[in-house]
Amino acid sequence: MRCFICRTCGVQQAAASTPPERCPICEDERQYVGWQGQQWTTLEELRAEGYHSDVRPLEPDLFGIGTAPSLGIGQRALLIRGDGNVLWVCAGYLDQEAIDQVRELGGLAAISASHPHFYGCVVEWSQAFGGVPIYLPRADARWIMRRATSRARPSCTGPRALRVAEPCWSATPSRWCATAASSPSCAAIPT
Numbered sequence: 118m119r120c121f122i123c124r125t126c127g128v129q130q131a132a133a134s135t136p137p138e139r140c141p142i143c144e145d146e147r148q149y150v151g152w153q154g155q156q157w158t159t160l161e162e163l164r165a166e167g168y169h170s171d172v173r174p175l176e177p178d179l180f181g182i183g184t185a186p187s188l189g190i191g192q193r194a195l196l197i198r199g200d201g202n203v204l205w206v207c208a209g210y211l212d213q214e215a216i217d218q219v220r221e222l223g224g225l226a227a228i229s230a231s232h233p234h235f236y237g238c239v240v241e242w243s244q245a246f247g248g249v250p251i252y253l254p255r256a257d258a259r260w261i262m263r264r265a266t267s268r269a270r271p272s273c274t275g276p277r278a279l280r281v282a283e284p285c286w287s288a289t290p291s292r293w294c295a296t297a298a299s300s301p302s303c304a305a306i307p308t
């Protein structure tokens with residue numbers, strides 16, 4: 118069983134023995150299927166092809182985590198350092214080097230993302246950090262392509278919940294970190 122990643126949108130799917138026939142995210146009118154048709158890959162294949170995570174500081178306590186060369190729609194995560202570090206958005210790829218770098222920066226307390234394209238390989242990130250909780254908009258539950266199977270509790274202190282409101286474009290990291298209250302618009306995805 119492998120978790121295939123759509124090359125066009127960069128979102129990882131649930132474990133399967135063979136690649137899915139279609140990617141629901143790419144077939145939605147907000148995305149597209151590539152000219153070459155539906156194509157899948159895996160983290161292992163991407164590593165073999167030379168992909169790597171690119172972690173770089175952006176400003177104090179804010180780091181970007183992208184993928185080079187670009188994968189999917191070029192998603193880039195933001196790591197926000199605080200009392201409990203938050204990963205905002207996920208790319209479709211991660212590697213051990215990025216995990217080690219994030220550990221050196223204090224690890225993760227929670228993960229959130231606003232839009233299905235940005236779920237990337239979110240379960241991989243959660244599992245790499247002991248099953249930290251993932252908070253995604255309840256309204257987008259049907260677009261969650263991969264869910265973890267066990268229900269583990271957060272392994273560290275940090276934001277109890279992240280208020281997931283409107284698309285991230287206008288949101289600043291400090292706003293997300295500061296909003297640590299439960300919200301009916303949030304859904305904790307079992308990790």
Ligand SMILES: [Zn+2]
Nearest residue numbers: 123126140143
């Ligand atoms: Zn796709």
